[in-house]
Amino acid sequence: MAEEIYYQREIECASREEIKKIQDERLVAQIRHVWENVPYYRKKMEKKGVRPEDIHGQEDLHKLPFLSKKDLRDAYPYGLMGKPLSECVRIHSTSGTTGKRVVAFYTQHDLDLWEDCCARAICAAGGTKDDVCQVAYGFGLFTGGAGLNGGSHKVGCLTVPISSGNTERQIMFIQDLSATILCCTPSYAAYLAETMKEMDLSPEDIPLKAGIFGAEAWSEEMRHDIETTLGIKAYDIYGLTELSGPGVAFECSAQQGMHINEDHFIAEIIDPDTEEVLPEGSEGELVFTAIDKEAFPMIRYRTRDICSLTREKCSCGRTHIRMQKPKGRSDDMLIIRGVNVFPSQIETVLLNHGYSANYQIVVGRVKNTDTLEVKVEMTPEMFTDNVGDIETKQRELVDGLKSMLGLKAKVSLVAPKSIARSEGKAVRVVDTRKI
Numbered sequence: 001m002a003e004e005i006y007y008q009r010e011i012e013c014a015s016r017e018e019i020k021k022i023q024d025e026r027l028v029a030q031i032r033h034v035w036e037n038v039p040y041y042r043k044k045m046e047k048k049g050v051r052p053e054d055i056h057g058q059e060d061l062h063k064l065p066f067l068s069k070k071d072l073r074d075a076y077p078y079g080l081m082g083k084p085l086s087e088c089v090r091i092h093s094t095s096g097t098t099g100k101r102v103v104a105f106y107t108q109h110d111l112d113l114w115e116d117c118c119a120r121a122i123c124a125a126g127g128t129k130d131d132v133c134q135v136a137y138g139f140g141l142f143t144g145g146a147g148l149n150g151g152s153h154k155v156g157c158l159t160v161p162i163s164s165g166n167t168e169r170q171i172m173f174i175q176d177l178s179a180t181i182l183c184c185t186p187s188y189a190a191y192l193a194e195t196m197k198e199m200d201l202s203p204e205d206i207p208l209k210a211g212i213f214g215a216e217a218w219s220e221e222m223r224h225d226i227e228t229t230l231g232i233k234a235y236d237i238y239g240l241t242e243l244s245g246p247g248v249a250f251e252c253s254a255q256q257g258m259h260i261n262e263d264h265f266i267a268e269i270i271d272p273d274t275e276e277v278l279p280e281g282s283e284g285e286l287v288f289t290a291i292d293k294e295a296f297p298m299i300r301y302r303t304r305d306i307c308s309l310t311r312e313k314c315s316c317g318r319t320h321i322r323m324q325k326p327k328g329r330s331d332d333m334l335i336i337r338g339v340n341v342f343p344s345q346i347e348t349v350l351l352n353h354g355y356s357a358n359y360q361i362v363v364g365r366v367k368n369t370d371t372l373e374v375k376v377e378m379t380p381e382m383f384t385d386n387v388g389d390i391e392t393k394q395r396e397l398v399d400g401l402k403s404m405l406g407l408k409a410k411v412s413l414v415a416p417k418s419i420a421r422s423e424g425k426a427v428r429v430v431d432t433r434k435i
């Protein structure tokens with residue numbers, strides 16, 4: 001195995017005691033900061049009967065109130081700011097698919113720390129100043145492009161800020177500029193791989209060695225597909241606008257979960273219904289406290305992402321806690337005839353049966369009963385218009401889905417290229433019940 005590369009080795013590999021000391025000190029200072037500067041959060045603390053003097057370290061975290069998406073909406077746009085606008089230098093914003101957009105503010109200090117986090121992710125994927133890093137996440141209000149771009153500069157890579165879209169030009173740049181690292185959503189990486197194939201290019205024709213893919217839930221099967229079709233190692237990266245953007249957590253060479261940058265974020269897992277903090281290893285909702293963000297200091301922010309945490313030793317040498325791949329957001333979770341279904345579980349079944357990740361999940365309701373239909377593209381190799389063959393293939397998938405989900409789904413095999421491709425986050429679910 002190639003030697004592990006670190007961006008800030010000392011802190012990335014610090015002892016548990018050192019990390020805890022940093023977290024405790026920063027948490028205490030952060031709580032004082034919000035008490036003094038964020039009236040919205042101070043009111044929440046007062047309502048819960050907690051004051052800054054009550055917070056001495058992580059063990060007191062549970063005393064603090066949670067922040068949720070609803071708080072962000074209620075306080076929109078300036079109500080949660082910790083610094084005056086004159087000290088802020090940038091905003092980013094979410095796409096707002098689930099209600100009002102979130103607008104996050106950054107001081108120069110915040111940008112600097114965020115870019116460090118992204119630089120750590122690039123180094124963990126083997127990146128050095130000799131690499132050419134093609135940033136194909138969207139630029140603009142979305143955090144993906146700006147975050148990885150900043151991280152790539154910090155590492156000293158030659159940075160190609162190409163943004164998403166124009167897929168053939170992406171491939172031309174990868175070839176002509178010898179890009180070695182690709183940053184984009186996993187669904188866009190899969191689309192790039194598909195387009196390469198159509199252009200008669202094989203993995204040997206491109207110099208890429210690693211990809212840093214995130215911003216949406218993706219399965220291990222999809223990772224395997226992307227790694228094979230692009231001839232790279234595919235690393236996961238996690239983050240959200242409220243906490244800065246990509247780089248809250250990132251994968252190392254071990255690919256056994258993502259290290260959370262614990263010198264900046266304290267993670268907890270809670271039961272989403274009772275809000276009780278769960279022990280290490282339990283699956284639940286991920287909650288983050290940003291301990292040194294100035295302009296938008298999120299305390300106990302409920303992400304709605306469902307995963308688990310582990311402190312088991314990692315072979316890469318990093319000591320920061322790891323989060324397992326999130327299954328998806330609790331609000332992505334579909335409840336169909338009373339059964340909880342994550343789109344990523346459906347993806348696993350499809351890819352295990354040799355299909356690509358081009359699918360759509362349609363949920364409806366007929367006579368008070370939920371219906372689930374999975375439309376999936378046949379690959380060009382398996383494409384046939386023999387009705388008997390198609391029916392057999394559909395039946396296999398119905399059985400596979402039944403054993404994964406415990407639910408009977410309708411499966412429709414559709415022609416290659418008939419489902420729209422995504423250049424950013426893929427939209428996999430159409431739920432007509434809500435309309």
Ligand code: DLL
Nearest residue numbers: 144214215216217237238239240241245246326329
């Ligand atoms: O998606 C930030 C980002 C950009 C992360 C580029 C990684 C790479 P938002 O648009 O605010 O920010 O969406 C955040 O996306 O709460 C998760 O539900 C989901 N998400 C992000 N990364 C992952 C991942 C960016 N690696 C929301 N796996 C989060 C699964 C992810 N879900």
